[in-house]
Amino acid sequence: MAIDIHGKVVDYKKFTIVLPTLNEEETAPRLVHKLMDRYKGIHIIVEDDSSDATTAEKIRKIASGSKSVKIVRRREMQKIKGLSSSVIDGILSSDTEYSIVMDADFQHPYEKVADIARKLDEGYNIVVANRKEVKEWPLYRKIISLTLIRLADFILTAEGRQRCDDVFSGFFGVRCNFFANIYRNNSKRFVKNGFKILFDLLKCIDKGSIKICNVPYSFGTRGGGSSKAGVKQAMALLKSFIT
Template structure:
């Protein structure tokens, strides 16, 4: 199978421990795929590793966002989406928490759905605090979306999803201030704004492990942003 109509967007901030392995694995599995690494001024060797991958495989873009005004995970993904020339997009993290084999299922689901969301069925090695925080915010978010009669999925905090490029670009174009640039949950913003007519697939996968390489960039204020985003 040739994946030349798919672009994988990977936001990074200091992911030298994992980004090389991730790109090699994606290129090995998905021939013809385009990859955009959208980077917010990593100070480790992320940039050099990605540029090495670019000359080795082709079809790899390093989006250098050092000079941009808006930094943040969501801003980086939105920025990269505007560069995409393929029909389908998958967004995934650069720390190997999202299993590369799941991309195949997200991609397959995009043939019949507008959005496909990777749903974490099992989470391993998260401490009690992280688990409780995640579960609590997920429950509140689902409740808010249901009250507002908006489409929602069982794991709205997922950072692993696919979307038809035309839909993502339309939502970005029609809602210039709709995304929370410094936020962490670009999927949640997308679901809030995409409208009722879309079809959404949930793709469950085992197992989501706690981060094994590099450091977490998640802060408590990102979780507060989630609630702000849900209520916008």
């Protein structure tokens, strides 16, 4: 149990952080340490697609035998590679009431986990951490991103689906049972090797049928390692638009 800045008691044992990693040995171990330190009792599942075992080994060392930290070396288990499939597997294998998905590179401030957890505990089905500013990206990437977000918003509106303030956010929390039900009934609409799982999820939810809220934050600079965003991910997004 912990009392957050709003004076609310939050039991972090009810939460699993899902961390997808692809060669994040510089940042992911540090982030796991920060999360374990700040959110006592929280569970962490690392879904690791890395080409070698370095990321997993370094996290294992930091976690030093804690039963609350699970590391899945996806290649060894012959799981489908990709960010979205990693997140799906992480949420579906969470043993807790809620999951919170975040990047492992410190661009998602771990302090915001407290706000997301509190809102989930208040009864929201989905809590989206929405980027109110992006510091590091060059102008061309901001323009491409904004254009694609508009297009995604248009698709959701046209289909009468649920919207939020940042449909491409990779930082969000969900009630695990709720996610599992939606996924079970609509699995074909999720692009497994894609990058935008929140958008795929929203495509499957009727507008106004759930409790959803936004938590604004500032998208930070990478704490190390290198970006995995690229043409392959953009192609997967186009597939998401038509799936």
